[in-house]
Amino acid sequence: IEDAREMFFGLSVKGLHPDVITCNIMLHGLCKGLPNEAYVLLKKGGDHGGLPDSCCYNTIIKGFFQNKDTSNALQLLDKMVVKRYEELVPNIVCYSIIIDCTCKNGRIEYAREMFLGLSAKGLHPDVITCNIMLHGLKEGLPNEAYVLLKKGGDHGGLPDSCCYNTIVKGFFRNKDTSNALQLLDKM
DSSP states (O other), rough: HHHHHHHHHGGGGTTHHHHHHHHHHHHHHHHTTTHHHHHHHHHHHHGTSSSSHHHHHHHHHHHHHHHTHHHHHHHHHHHHHHHOOOGGSOOOOHHHHHHHHHEEEEEEEHHHHHHTTOOOOOOOOOHHHHHHHHHHTTTOHHHHHHHHTTGGGGGGGGGGHHHHHHHHHHHHHHTTTHHHHHHHHHH
16 A cells, blocks of 8 residues: 555656546555545545545545444545535445445444435435345344335335345344245245
8 A cells, every 4th residue: 555655646746647536546445444544635636636526435435434433434424415516416326335334334223214215315226225235134134124125116126136035045044934935936
């Protein structure tokens, strides 16, 4: 990371200016252990390749979560919502990251509320977002995950085989063989 940082900040000396993609690559690298430093770089976006886009923010939000810094991740989401620049409006990818990370951090209720509130934000979860929510629910709430699966058309279209496999796995992990076998038969 030190070599990458040196090269990144040395680009301007060579008359080169990193674009948003190059900045995002640098942010991604920093987020592997230094998300606060990545956030400082994000705030200086105009100095290093133009205004950051939602992808840059998504990278740092995920970086904060991966480094167990939920507070800063959610504060950054709030800043995106408040700024309301077209390129910074939180999209389904952003919310999918937050739903995934909050599930992995044991905050299933928060993730569920966020998932159920997506339509109020004008967003429609795709199969990936639904799968993330199903995966989070399968461990302790496989029946609720199954209800969500049956409502697939309401939350992002028809479920795919991965969605079904997630629920079957959840039923088996929770020793609910009967429902797992019924779902397999339905598939």
